Amino acid sequence: MIPELGHLALWLALGVSLVLGTMPMVGAARGRLDWTALARPSARVLFALVALSFVCLAASFAGNDFSVLYVASNSNRLLPLHYRITAVWGGHEGSILLWLLMLTFWTAAVAQFSRHLPDAMSARILAVMGWLSFGFLLFVLTTSNPFDRLFPAAAEGRDLNPLLQDPGMVIHPPMLYMGYVGLSVAFSFAVAALIGGNLDASWARWARPWTTAAWFFLTIGIALGSGWAYYELGWGGWWFWDPVENASFMPWLVATALIHSLAVTEKRGSFKSWTVLLAILAFSLSLLGTFLVRSGVLSSVHAFATDPKRGLFILAFLVIVIGASLALYAWRAPSVGLGARFSLVSRETMLLGNNVLLVVACGAVLLGTLYPLALDALNLGKISVGPPYFDTVFVPLLTPLVFLMGIGPLARWKEAELPDLAKRLKWAAGSAVVATIVAIWVHGGIGIVGALGLLMAFWIVASVTTDLVERLQPPAGTRVALLQRARLIPRAMVGMMIAHLGVAAFILGVTLVKSGEVERDVKMEIGDTTEIGDYVFTFRGVREVPGPNYRAAQGTIEVSEGGRAVATLHPQKRIYTATQAAMTEADIDTGLTRDLYVSLGEPVANGAWIVRVYYKPFVDWIWGGCLIMGLGGVLAATDRRYRQRAKKTVRTDALGAVLGTT
Amino acid sequence: MTPRRKRFAIVGGVLVAVGAAAALILNAFQSNLVFFYSPSQVAQHEAPAGRSFRIGGMVENGTLQRDGTNVRFVVTDTAKSVPVRYTGILPDLFKEGKGVVAQGQLEDGVFVAREILAKHDENYVPPEAAEAMKRAQQGKDQKLAETVVPSPNAPDIRPKDVR
Numbered sequence: 003m004i005p006e007l008g009h010l011a012l013w014l015a016l017g018v019s020l021v022l023g024t025m026p027m028v029g030a031a032r033g034r035l036d037w038t039a040l041a042r043p044s045a046r047v048l049f050a051l052v053a054l055s056f057v058c059l060a061a062s063f064a065g066n067d068f069s070v071l072y073v074a075s076n077s078n079r080l081l082p083l084h085y086r087i088t089a090v091w092g093g094h095e096g097s098i099l100l101w102l103l104m105l106t107f108w109t110a111a112v113a114q115f116s117r118h119l120p121d122a123m124s125a126r127i128l129a130v131m132g133w134l135s136f137g138f139l140l141f142v143l144t145t146s147n148p149f150d151r152l153f154p155a156a157a158e159g160r161d162l163n164p165l166l167q168d169p170g171m172v173i174h175p176p177m178l179y180m181g182y183v184g185l186s187v188a189f190s191f192a193v194a195a196l197i198g199g200n201l202d203a204s205w206a207r208w209a210r211p212w213t214t215a216a217w218f219f220l221t222i223g224i225a226l227g228s229g230w231a232y233y234e235l236g237w238g239g240w241w242f243w244d245p246v247e248n249a250s251f252m253p254w255l256v257a258t259a260l261i262h263s264l265a266v267t268e269k270r271g272s273f274k275s276w277t278v279l280l281a282i283l284a285f286s287l288s289l290l291g292t293f294l295v296r297s298g299v300l301s302s303v304h305a306f307a308t309d310p311k312r313g314l315f316i317l318a319f320l321v322i323v324i325g326a327s328l329a330l331y332a333w334r335a336p337s338v339g340l341g342a343r344f345s346l347v348s349r350e351t352m353l354l355g356n357n358v359l360l361v362v363a364c365g366a367v368l369l370g371t372l373y374p375l376a377l378d379a380l381n382l383g384k385i386s387v388g389p390p391y392f393d394t395v396f397v398p399l400l401t402p403l404v405f406l407m408g409i410g411p412l413a414r415w416k417e418a419e420l421p422d423l424a425k426r427l428k429w430a431a432g433s434a435v436v437a438t439i440v441a442i443w444v445h446g447g448i449g450i451v452g453a454l455g456l457l458m459a460f461w462i463v464a465s466v467t468t469d470l471v472e473r474l475q476p477p478a479g480t481r482v483a484l485l486q487r488a489r490l491i492p493r494a495m496v497g498m499m500i501a502h503l504g505v506a507a508f509i510l511g512v513t514l515v516k517s518g519e520v521e522r523d524v525k526m527e528i529g530d531t532t533e534i535g536d537y538v539f540t541f542r543g544v545r546e547v548p549g550p551n552y553r554a555a556q557g558t559i560e561v562s563e564g565g566r567a568v569a570t571l572h573p574q575k576r577i578y579t580a581t582q583a584a585m586t587e588a589d590i591d592t593g594l595t596r597d598l599y600v601s602l603g604e605p606v607a608n609g610a611w612i613v614r615v616y617y618k619p620f621v622d623w624i625w626g627g628c629l630i631m632g633l634g635g636v637l638a639a640t641d642r643r644y645r646q647r648a649k650k651t652v653r654t655d656a657l658g659a660v661l662g663t664t
Numbered sequence: 665m666t667p668r669r670k671r672f673a674i675v676g677g678v679l680v681a682v683g684a685a686a687a688l689i690l691n692a693f694q695s696n697l698v699f700f701y702s703p704s705q706v707a708q709h710e711a712p713a714g715r716s717f718r719i720g721g722m723v724e725n726g727t728l729q730r731d732g733t734n735v736r737f738v739v740t741d742t743a744k745s746v747p748v749r750y751t752g753i754l755p756d757l758f759k760e761g762k763g764v765v766a767q768g769q770l771e772d773g774v775f776v777a778r779e780i781l782a783k784h785d786e787n788y789v790p791p792e793a794a795e796a797m798k799r800a801q802q803g804k805d806q807k808l809a810e811t812v813v814p815s816p817n818a819p820d821i822r823p824k825d826v827r
Binding site: 236343345346351354355358359362365366369370373383384385386387388390391394395398399523524525583584585586603604606612614 | 688695718752753
């Protein structure tokens with residue numbers, strides 16, 4: 003009964019999404035308040051129905067209902083309960099249902115927090131989101147129904163892919179999907195504004211916190227996926243330029259461009275059409291990512307769906323959504339207007355540079371991801387584009403981006419002066435160079451690219467510090483206590499500074515791990531040692547240990563540094579009972595300045611094993627940097643300003659204006 | 665500068681920047697493309713010497729030899745075979761009789777792999793490997809290919825222990 007209830011809820015949701023997609027839209031066009039008033043309740047009911055359906059599927063997993071095909075394919079009695087619940091999104095059908103749940107969640111959230119918007123505007127936004135829900139509900143119901151029954155029922159399930167039986171996989175997909183789908187809010191804002199013809203600074207102000215929130219989830223989601231790949235795939239890499247990773251990275255690049263361009267649109271009224279185009283692009287790339295991952299056109303770990311019908315459906319949906327929104331854009335954008343003029347040297351120009359570089363970077367990733375697929379589809383041969391291509395492209399693109407990141411926040415809107423900027427930033431530039439030289443001197447040979455990476459990281463830190471110090475300077479002729487001045491810096495500004503520092507931490511991590519990592523595969527007999535730097539790894543043998551749904555060969559490796567014990571690591575080689583699949587579980591000793599990473603290869607004679615021993619300096623800074631970026635995003639999205647205007651009490655803070663709010 | 669010339673400078677600057685970036689990207693793209701060859705193509709000397717490429721097929725049964733971290737095996741597309749040498753740890757899903765994709769260079773008729781790709785589950789054949797065997801099958805015994813390449817469209821959802 004439970005699966006049928008979930009299935010029924012989806013059909014009801016389809017009907018509700020149709021109402022949400024049409025009535026408020028027509029109502030907004032004709033000025034019928036009774037029709038636009040339908041938008042909010044429909045959005046809430048839609049979310050409730052999809053959530054009910056999701057809970058039904060989770061209940062089927064929890065109750066080991068192997069008469070449901072999807073449950074039988076992705077679960078097993080031996081699977082611990084928490085993994086049975088997360089197995090809901092361990093396969094294609096459930097992932098799409100999770101996507102849908104997130105979409106309707108964002109829709110309900112917009113319904114809840116859009117009361118300050120004009121009625122017609124919020125109705126149009128919710129209607130656009132209703133259409134998106136309709137499309138995905140249709141997709142689930144026609145091609146990917148997770149509630150399909152299996153007759154006769156299986157006695158035992160086929161088990162969840164062992165790679166996905168991991169805490170990282172519990173939160174990575176929901177976070178990533180929150181980000182992917184969160185971009186639909188910016189998209190809906192853009193489409194609604196194009197339809198309504200009211201693209202102005204207040205539109206940008208409404209869209210900003212939503213976009214930043216989606217960007218936050220996307221950032222954290224990508225970081226979690228990268229961390230998972232690092233410790234779970236057993237290779238010690240943190241980014242493979244795999245098409246699935248690129249599929250999430252492309253929307254991130256465009257979303258990053260979008261939050262910067264929205265700032266210009268809000269503050270100066272410029273870049274309007276460009277901002278709208280970015281909002282459309284960002285969500286289109288989310289859909290493209292969904293298509294790439296879900297249609298099975300790729301060969302990678304995520305490609306567990308291989309059904310051409312599904313691929314065609316998403317492709318058609320993609321074409322309709324992108325085509326319709328771009329057509330609307332082409333039709334309405336010329337009437338949007340250009341906004342305020344700005345000088346050749348100004349914060350606008352810097353942010354324009356940022357946008358161009360981010361979009362070009364996205365284009366480079368798109369080329370590297372789609373070109374091999376296109377060639378293959380046209381039967382022109384099989385090629386692949388590996389990490390060297392992306393590495394070659396990203397260093398020269400990121401260098402000017404980081405340079406601008408230092409200058410942009412200090413440049414004035416509308417018109418800035420180069421000599422003035424140079425004067426204000428000379429200390430930052432000088433200290434960045436000195437810090438780089440000192441770091442190279444302390445650290446030893448690091449190479450040209452490594453030195454460039456260090457310089458970039460220090461430049462960001464130094465310029466953010468300069469920015470902060472300037473903002474804490476009291477305006478001429480006033481005396482304000484330091485603490486009070488600090489409090490007057492808008493929270494969004496603090497968020498920006500923190501996010502930029504996060505980029506610095508990220509760059510530092512990437513640079514140091516790339517230049518200093520040591521990877522060694524060695525054959526080790528019991529008692530053998532291998533050394534990396536000052537660390538001595540001693541192999542103490544392997545013994546068999548049981549797990550809930552697997553058995554494992556567990557190695558013991560002691561690590562010491564200068565005779566002092568540092569850690570005892572227990573990497574495992576697991577064989578999962580249901581699938582007989584082998585899995586390598588690495589064990590890592592994590593530290594602020596380095597990770598010691600050990601995993602088991604194959605057994606050789608006499609209890610000896612091939613052991614993989616890695617030394618990864620500063621690798622955790624990569625994810626730490628992403629977390630800091632995310633924190634900056636949270637601060638920026640929750641700026642008081644966005645809520646204050648909501649209450650329609652525009653308070654002008656004289657001192658705040660003097661100190662310069664963004 | 666007049667506003668018109670300023671705007672011209674901005675647009676021109678953006679165009680030059682994008683142009684330079686495009687040149688950089690396409691150049692990097694061109695020099696980092698990795699082509700794929702099947703064992704039959706390698707046997708006919710179609711694969712480039714001195715350049716990295718990918719090879720795909722099935723690990724021939726009984727050819728896997730291990731000596732510490734040095735590994736030797738033979739990749740076949742059921743028509744022709746290529747010996748492969750690799751140093752390091754093989755992925756969990758590497759098995760004799762299963763599909764494999766390797767990236768590396770030819771040295772004296774031996775494919776020296778720098779990377780063995782196997783990021784897939786056991787029911788899944790890397791498309792390159794499937795392609796190599798499909799190509800080799802054209803004009804050959806069709807049944808053999810079917811035993812080698814499980815159809816990706818119809819995964820067997822029944823667990824092995826279900827009766």
